[in-house]
Amino acid sequence: MASISEEDLRVIRSLREAGVLDDVEPHLLNQQNGVVVVVCADGDQSYDIFTNHARMQDAHRSDPRIHYITRNGGALRLAPYSPANKHGRTTQLDLLDEIAETLPMKGIETVALYIHAPCGKAATSAISFALSIELLFEAKRILKANVPGVRVSCFSHVDYGPNFIELGKTKQRLTYFASRTKWEEYKRSTRSPMTTT
Numbered sequence: 001m002a003s004i005s006e007e008d009l010r011v012i013r014s015l016r017e018a019g020v021l022d023d024v025e026p027h028l029l030n031q032q033n034g035v036v037v038v039v040c041a042d043g044d045q046s047y048d049i050f051t052n053h054a055r056m057q058d059a060h061r062s063d064p065r066i067h068y069i070t071r072n073g074g075a076l077r078l079a080p081y082s083p084a085n086k087h088g089r090t091t092q093l094d095l096l097d098e099i100a101e102t103l104p105m106k107g108i109e110t111v112a113l114y115i116h117a118p119c120g121k122a123a124t125s126a127i128s129f130a131l132s133i134e135l136l137f138e139a140k141r142i143l144k145a146n147v148p149g150v151r152v153s154c155f156s157h158v159d160y161g162p163n164f165i166e167l168g169k170t171k172q173r174l175t176y177f178a179s180r181t182k183w184e185e186y187k188r189s190t191r192s193p194m195t196t197t
Contacts, residue, residue, distance in 0.1 A: 030151065035112050037049075065108075117158050159173045
């Protein structure tokens with residue numbers, strides 16, 4: 001299993017301090033009818049992501065209702081210019097179609113887009129964590145532009161590895177809400193587009 005690079009870890013810490021990656025507030029995401037979760041297929045992280053998201057539904061439902069849509073790279077695949085998509089393939093459009101057909105079929109209005117670190121697909125596609133965040137928000141924009149009325153929230157799951165203490169927490173794996181507003185503020189304050197690999 002891969003580990004987070006020092007540069008990505010530095011960026012994650014900086015994004016935590018800036019509030020771009022924030023603690024999850026489950027009541028802010030309406031999941032009364034369930035949620036479509038677009039996530040990486042990574043077998044080392046999928047169970048933790050699923051159980052964390054199921055706990056998020058406790059405030060909305062008596063039982064979890066999560067419709068999983070997986071691709072290697074998860075939400076990274078929705079951005080049309082993503083290096084995670086192979087040239088000449090229609091992965092981005094196929095994924096967009098699958099999400100769009102799922103919502104009315106299951107009676108769900110909410111989509112949760114996920115990236116995670118470390119991610120094998122991101123690594124093999126030379127996608128830094130900063131670029132992953134940029135692609136995550138582009139994925140949200142694309143989804144909202146193509147699926148009228150959909151509610152979309154963005155998340156990042158981080159596996160810090162064993163024996164890591166993150167801002168006073170001792171849990172190895174943490175899921176964060178990702179704020180586009182804070183991301184745009186962060187980019188302006190650092191005068192960096194933060195999208196390079």
